[in-house]
Amino acid sequence: MKPTLALQIPLLLLLLVLPGQPQSLKEESAPCSVNCDKNQPEHELVKIVPGSVDEDGLCHCVVHLPNNLIPLNQLEQLQSITQELMDKYDKELSREAPTYSLLRLELEGARELVTQLMAKDGGNEAEDLLSQLQSQVANASLTLKLLADSDQRSLRAYRQELDILEGRLSDCEREKCQEASDPPVPPGSCAHAGLQKVSRPLVVQVNWRGFSHKAGVWGRDAAPNLDSSLYWVAPLGSEDRYFDYYRLYKSYDDLVLMKDFVERKMGYGDGSGNTVYENFMYFNYYGTRDIAKVNLSSNTLVLQRTLPSATYNNRFSYAGVPWKDIDFAGDEKGLWVLYATEESKGNLVVSRLNTSTLEVEKTWRTSQYKPAMSGAFMACGVLYALRPLSTRQEEIFYAFDTTTGRERHLSIVLDKMLETLHGINYSPLDHKLYVYNDGYLINYDLSFLTLKHKTTSLKALLASS
Secondary structure (H helix, E strand, C coil), X not given: CCCCHHHHHHHHHHHHHCCCCCCCCCXXXXXXXXXXXXXXXXXXXXXXXXXXXXXXXXXXXXXXXXXXXXXXXXXXXXXXXXXXXXXXXXXXXCCCCHHHHHHHHHHHHHHHHHHHHHXXXXXXXXXXXXXXXXXXXXXXXXXXXXXXXXXXXXXXXHHHHHHHHHHHHHHXXXXXXXXXXXXXXXXXXXXXXXXXEECCCEEEEECCCCCCCCCEEEEECCCCCCCCCCEXXXXXXXXXXXXXXXXXXXXXXXXXXXCCEEEEEEEEEECXXXXXXXXXXXXXXXCXXXXXXXXXXXXXXXXXXXXXXXXXXXXXXXXXXXXXXXXXXXXXXXXXXXXXXXXXXXXXXXXXXXXXXXXXXXXXXXXXXXXXXXXXXXXXXXXXXXXXXXXXXXXXXXXXXXCCCCEEEEEEEEECCCCCEEEEEEECCCCEEEEEECXXXXXXXXXXXXXXXXXXXXXXXXXXX
């Protein structure tokens, strides 16, 4: 029966404690011309041992081994098992996982010490080598145990995930996926009852300037124009403030493949609050409370106007996102700007802008402190604010409806790839959220409550009361 893994290490230790070869072989009987190895089965460890022949013609040999006296066939068996184990480990450890690489190094070190130990005749040096060897083998044994435990944990995790997925499939089959059968909200339509949930993030790629440009913003033209398929990416400078370059793509495929793009230099933007609406880019002019408008076809500044009472120069920016005092947003109902004032004591202010003149058409004041938020966006005239839950999750926790003036609290969790969401833009055409996450371009699908569900919920509320 082949030794199990639990028995392999003790066998290896037993072999290594014994000397690699006999240190002294003494003849106990009178010499004769007969060698025992010619009449007895030949052993690899002991050869050409002198002996004597008795009157019956039997050869007698006595061999003194140092330390413990062990049958030679057992020694040979242990040596054979050890080599077999080493070969097995070499085969199994050919994987490139770091844990296996560490174990390979431990075993190679053990082999070296075996060679050195077999070359020594004894003394303190041999004892030191033996001590090192025992330590090497013990480390290898511990590594194997930890690796086995890790594999077991991974297997349990996979099984749990599979059980969850099977449960979801059963639920969907049982309910006949009624929610999924609801017709999707048409592009640019607000015929729904508000945000319901957010999908898991889809990581598109790292921004075109590289991972070191952690701050920035990207998205799709936010105007509800079905003919528009413009995508844009605007990483900030290395100081996470200066907006100087951007790229334009005519389609999502071009963006993913990084082909057929137009790269432009601007040189006077501040922060990651940019948005694109009707082929114009809107942004905070560097070092001022001015808002500006650039024609993307010609890359020319066509309009610049002061935003009344808005704070700037990092006075009331978002939590963890510096220099984003003025944040633009586009949705089905127009162009918006989100900011704070001294009069509002840092609470978020929402203003709808005239896209032709950049004048403020109407303003709403919320009850939420802007530096406590990590970001915000507009969808169908409703402000949705986010806050961090952890380094891997955000929460949409607050909504303000500019149509009714009502606010409400909610809890919709977003998973994120890295810690900080720098730029957030919503697109009415595909109902996606475009997020710039510490240098990565990611997006989310947004799902909205249908009006049928809203009516059903209202009836249930009235019935319970």
